[in-house]
Amino acid sequence: MLQTKKQARRRRRLRAAGVLTLLTAVVGGGAYLAISQLNSSEVLVRERCSAVVGTDTYELAPEQAANASTIAGVAVTRGLPPRAVSIALATAVQESGLRNLDYGDQAGPDSRGLFQQRPSQGWGTEEQVQDPIYAAGAFYDELVTVPGYQSLPITEAAQLVQRSAYPDAYADHEPEARAFASALTGQSPASLNCVLRKPVASGSAAAVTERFAAVFPALPTAATEEGLVTSASGSEGWAAAQFAVANAKELGITSVSHAGLQWNRADGGWTTAETETGQVLITLAEVAA
Missing domain, CATH: 1.10.530 (Lysozyme)
Incomplete structure (x- = not known):
């Protein structure tokens, strides 16, 4: 049966609407995927280190x-x-x-x-x-x-x-x-925090040891199975721990543990943890080449 002009126009409109719906779904889905990827991108992490005193925060x-x-x-x-x-x-x-x-x-x-x-x-x-x-x-x-x-x-x-x-x-x-x-200076424990992107290269135990030896020559630093350990306690221990956090970006440090607390690069903050008395434990990034 031959189509009337009115029927033909109606069919064309329906096909156009279907194509538009499909394009909207494709574009919308692509936009959602792009936004999702962007939101999870490391590029969006604003790297910063902050010190908190009372209710005031400085970056x-x-x-x-x-x-x-x-x-x-x-x-x-x-x-x-x-x-x-x-x-x-x-x-x-x-x-x-x-x-x-x-x-x-x-x-x-x-x-x-x-x-x-x-x-x-x-x-x-x-x-x-x-x-x-x-x-x-x-x-x-x-x-x-x-x-x-x-x-x-x-x-x-x-x-x-x-x-x-x-x-x-x-x-x-x-x-x-x-x-x-x-x-x-370690007067305010766990008051320094750094928010950082994921490391792009593995950390170097030699570089961390060298940096500590240059700034804290009296504090021995040794490599263990868990990571690098610096022997220090009290305000000196917290000075060393927060020194490590402040240098985490350059040195590829992923966590710092001391006096029952741990700074974790992935989480960007200090949380409770099991630690050895009188030690600062530093772990380094391992990034596949």
């Missing part, structure tokens, strides 16, 4: 936190008080943003490193002031010569060391400096 990028941990570790090794670290961190945040800069500015064209120390002013060679351990040590060498520095306002103590053209600027960074100093 640094992993690179900044690692530099802060070195500054704090040098002070712990020297037996300096947390106040010295607060002053040093406020200074480094102001001078370099806690980044190991290889350039200066118009006021100090030869300034370099975390503290923007100038070789022309006797702080050391250009290579030395770009070594975070040396730079922190040089800062503390000057700080401890300041009479009563522990009782001075942070900005005043920092200025007596740095002699900056902007002497009041250090005060702007006092809250975050105090928070990270408290965590990284």
Whole structure:
């Protein structure tokens, strides 16, 4: 039987509607799949390290936190008080943003490193002031010569060391400096946390051991079946544990355990765990080549 024009048009509309429905389902399904994959993507993880004091939380990028941990570790090794670290961190945040800069500015064209120390002013060679351990040590060498520095306002103590053209600027960074100093000197246990993406390479036991030996030379670190173990307790133990967390991104660390708690990279936080007394246990990533 021949179709009427009206029937033919109706059939074409039905076929078009069916095709549109199919396309919508395909496109919609593809969009859902793409969104699902995007949501689970590591790219969406905003890497950061935070220090918590009371109800306040302060954040640094992993690179900044690692530099802060070195500054704090040098002070712990020297037996300096947390106040010295607060002053040093406020200074480094102001001078370099806690980044190991290889350039200066118009006021100090030869300034370099975390503290923007100038070789022309006797702080050391250009290579030395770009070594975070040396730079922190040089800062503390000057700080401890300041009479009563522990009782001075942070900005005043920092200025007596740095002699900056902007002497009041250090005060702007006092809250975050105090928070990270408290965590990284071990005064505030489990108060430093880093949220990181999955490791892209295996961790190196030699690199971790070398880093600890450079910053905490008095703390022995040894490899065991469980991972790397550093012998430390009390505030020193927490300083070492949170140093490891702060350097987890660069060193490929996946977990840090100490004093009944464990930081786990996959979860991004501290939880209760069985631990050995007086030990910091560090486990490393194993990524297939």
